[in-house]
Amino acid sequence: MEIWYDYISVPQWEKPLKERIISAITRVFYNAHFTLVHLSDIDDNTIKLLRHGGTQEDRIRGVTGICNAKWFSRVWTVMELIRSQNPRVMNSHYRIVERVRDVFLDEVNDVWNSELVASGNVHELESLAQMGKNIVPWNLGPLRISHIAKVVDFGTAFTLLSRRGCASDSDFFEALLGIVRPRRVEGKLSSDPAQAMRQIAVSCLEMGDYSPLLMMSRSYNGGDNHTFYSTSAHRNGAAHLLERCGYLDVMTYALGPLEGFPTHHAESEFRPGLRLKLEIIGKVTFAMTDTTRLFQPWLFLIIARTVLNFTGPNVDQFVRTIGSRLYNLCNEDVEEVLSDKDAWARIHEILYQWYNKTGTSHNDEERFPSGQTLAGLIGLDRIRTRSHRLVSAMDWMGEHGGTLHGANAGNLIAARCLGCHETFVYRAAFLRPPSEVYGSMAYRLAGVLHQGRSNESLGILVKDTEIVGRLVWASRACECRLTEKVDISLHDLPKRRPRN
Numbered sequence: 001m002e003i004w005y006d007y008i009s010v011p012q013w014e015k016p017l018k019e020r021i022i023s024a025i026t027r028v029f030y031n032a033h034f035t036l037v038h039l040s041d042i043d044d045n046t047i048k049l050l051r052h053g054g055t056q057e058d059r060i061r062g063v064t065g066i067c068n069a070k071w072f073s074r075v076w077t078v079m080e081l082i083r084s085q086n087p088r089v090m091n092s093h094y095r096i097v098e099r100v101r102d103v104f105l106d107e108v109n110d111v112w113n114s115e116l117v118a119s120g121n122v123h124e125l126e127s128l129a130q131m132g133k134n135i136v137p138w139n140l141g142p143l144r145i146s147h148i149a150k151v152v153d154f155g156t157a158f159t160l161l162s163r164r165g166c167a168s169d170s171d172f173f174e175a176l177l178g179i180v181r182p183r184r185v186e187g188k189l190s191s192d193p194a195q196a197m198r199q200i201a202v203s204c205l206e207m208g209d210y211s212p213l214l215m216m217s218r219s220y221n222g223g224d225n226h227t228f229y230s231t232s233a234h235r236n237g238a239a240h241l242l243e244r245c246g247y248l249d250v251m252t253y254a255l256g257p258l259e260g261f262p263t264h265h266a267e268s269e270f271r272p273g274l275r276l277k278l279e280i281i282g283k284v285t286f287a288m289t290d291t292t293r294l295f296q297p298w299l300f301l302i303i304a305r306t307v308l309n310f311t312g313p314n315v316d317q318f319v320r321t322i323g324s325r326l327y328n329l330c331n332e333d334v335e336e337v338l339s340d341k342d343a344w345a346r347i348h349e350i351l352y353q354w355y356n357k358t359g360t361s362h363n364d365e366e367r368f369p370s371g372q373t374l375a376g377l378i379g380l381d382r383i384r385t386r387s388h389r390l391v392s393a394m395d396w397m398g399e400h401g402g403t404l405h406g407a408n409a410g411n412l413i414a415a416r417c418l419g420c421h422e423t424f425v426y427r428a429a430f431l432r433p434p435s436e437v438y439g440s441m442a443y444r445l446a447g448v449l450h451q452g453r454s455n456e457s458l459g460i461l462v463k464d465t466e467i468v469g470r471l472v473w474a475s476r477a478c479e480c481r482l483t484e485k486v487d488i489s490l491h492d493l494p495k496r497r498p499r500n
């Protein structure tokens, strides 16, 4: 029997040997009979609080106690956990703890979720847990699902590692290569981090992992370069959000593992430059960002009257746009609204009234009550478990739904289909100001799915080879299936942002 003792088994003082060993670590962990994880700062009491805490406070202290373990804070340990077949746990008393699966991940998640159901409010629970100062289960990132999968897409791998610590950029990239599909890149990995990111991203794309296209760029808010987002309010907001997300770099990806395979992959080119065959959604003829009203019912009102300008008082078009593409209701929930004759008639009445009274004769204050009625008729103001498990669709936009769209729930585009010449409205995350998003082309990543959904709703906005935005809920609005080859520069991938 051989024992691998991390750190000591890697001779830190002999660089060439160290490099060779490091590239073999992922295999060592994958082939190991078991991996013993030493949680040197977790004692018996923390485990007791987690498993048998008498009050909600106690149980949450148990949860954050485990999640705060130093072991979770490192790049290498994440790679090792994902690759390990059989991890076991030893605590600070050098005692091997029984009945632990996935380094307590399922236990902390179970306790967290049942407390969430009991309290009914995620923000209250997060404040009780002192999230930001403490780590809560979702702050650890999608570790369990990645552990089960053993390899993850580039976007997920980056968000898992970006905020964790390691000795150098080259260690970071080795750990990244340890969990993505391609084990190595063509040629030698560059010592320039931006170039190394691109090399690994292209290798992933080549294998059908298109997640690099969907990442928020390094010059996006929170990045180093200044964009229009870099007003102090936005920057502080982004920094605050990032701090609250712990080890999950939620700003750069946050889509969760991708499924499916890109439909036109075989006709795409990857070297020397990226030239991908993609499905055309349309030409972006309208781009808007509106955060003047962050209170969700107000934001809904602004969004609804904007959509009305494009759909006209056509109830089916309006409800499908708002329901599926802007608020991510599932098809069944949208069709249920449309087949309810009474709801349909009342929506029809409100849309006609709004459409015929424009400008100053009917301002937002006057529209507000009918706006709330409208949101209720479409079912956005209450929990519909088929679409969102714990909160209403409107509240979801104030949480993860907003994060998915660049932490901005008020970004919309309209794109004109080149086939049927109809214009449809989509929610988008902007990487550039609306003036630069305007005039871009919207493309769908056909075949690529996310979050267990069966419709292909992921896309990107491209202008002059640069990705200027992403689409997450852009399900098909018409039957057209035009495609074209698109040159993409991919020069603006995010850079890692270790915590502290």
Ligand SMILES: [Zn+2]
Residues within 6 Å of the ligand: 417, 418, 419, 420, 421, 422, 478, 479, 480
């Ligand atoms: Zn069309």
